Amino acid sequence: MYPELKAHLDQEQVTLVAVSKTKPQADIQALYDQGQRIFGENRVQEMAEKYEALPKDIAWHMIGHLQSKKVKSIAPFVTMIHSVDSLSLLEKIEREAERCGRCIDVLIQFHIAEEESKYGFDASDLPAIYTALDGLTHVRARGVMGMASFVQDEEQVRAEFTLLRSIFDQMKVQLGAEHFDTVSMGMSGDYKIAIEAGSNMVRLGSLLFGARG
Numbered sequence: 001m002y003p004e005l006k007a008h009l010d011q012e013q014v015t016l017v018a019v020s021k022t023k024p025q026a027d028i029q030a031l032y033d034q035g036q037r038i039f040g041e042n043r044v045q046e047m048a049e050k051y052e053a054l055p056k057d058i059a060w061h062m063i064g065h066l067q068s069k070k071v072k073s074i075a076p077f078v079t080m081i082h083s084v085d086s087l088s089l090l091e092k093i094e095r096e097a098e099r100c101g102r103c104i105d106v107l108i109q110f111h112i113a114e115e116e117s118k119y120g121f122d123a124s125d126l127p128a129i130y131t132a133l134d135g136l137t138h139v140r141a142r143g144v145m146g147m148a149s150f151v152q153d154e155e156q157v158r159a160e161f162t163l164l165r166s167i168f169d170q171m172k173v174q175l176g177a178e179h180f181d182t183v184s185m186g187m188s189g190d191y192k193i194a195i196e197a198g199s200n201m202v203r204l205g206s207l208l209f210g211a212r213g
């Protein structure tokens with residue numbers, strides 16, 4: 001299953017983040033042994049424990065809502081934070097990355113779903129985001145992240161992903177940065193639609209590891 005999926009995504013030039021949240025270290029090691037190097041977690045403590053125990057060439061991506069006070073415990077090793085959903089979080093990442101002498105890649109999370117509960121910015125926040133990004137030296141904005149609504153209506157999901165892609169395109173023009181290159185959208189249930197809508201990074205959990213308990 002994994003080799004075929006990975007080959008397909010490679011061919012489409014889509015990066016695979018294997019979402020290993022709640023899964024045991026042995027499951028991660030098994031996928032690592034098949035060549036996977038990027039893993040996504042949504043809890044700080046769990047990610048830090050897995051980082052300690054598993055091979056050091058794993059790139060750990062934080063994909064879940066992150067509280068500012070918890071940035072400190074992942075700043076020394078995290079490769080990318082997908083879930084930057086406030087300007088205060090962005091500033092906190094800058095400070096903690098500086099303390100570690102690192103530059104941390106981040107994605108700006110946008111709220112594209114109709115559900116109220118999801119975190120993220122709106123397109124109307126873009127001017128404030130540009131101002132905040134200007135002058136950061138230990139955070140590198142790499143792109144955007146978003147989650148579509150959990151609905152059967154494929155056209156709604158497609159429209160939400162298309163909106164996120166258009167926000168990315170708009171930001172790319174404004175920021176003019178070559179390294180601003182990542183559109184993280186698509187999960188196990190909707191990644192094909194996401195890729196059609198312009199995703200180049202998918203976050204797959206249950207498809208790779210089986211359903212979470």
Ligand SMILES: *Cc1c(COP(=O)(O)O)cnc(C)c1O
Binds near residue numbers: 019021064187204207
């Ligand atoms: C859990 C999670 C995923 C993966 O979900 P699956 O449906 O298991 O593929 C992707 N992105 C985020 C932000 C998640 O929390």
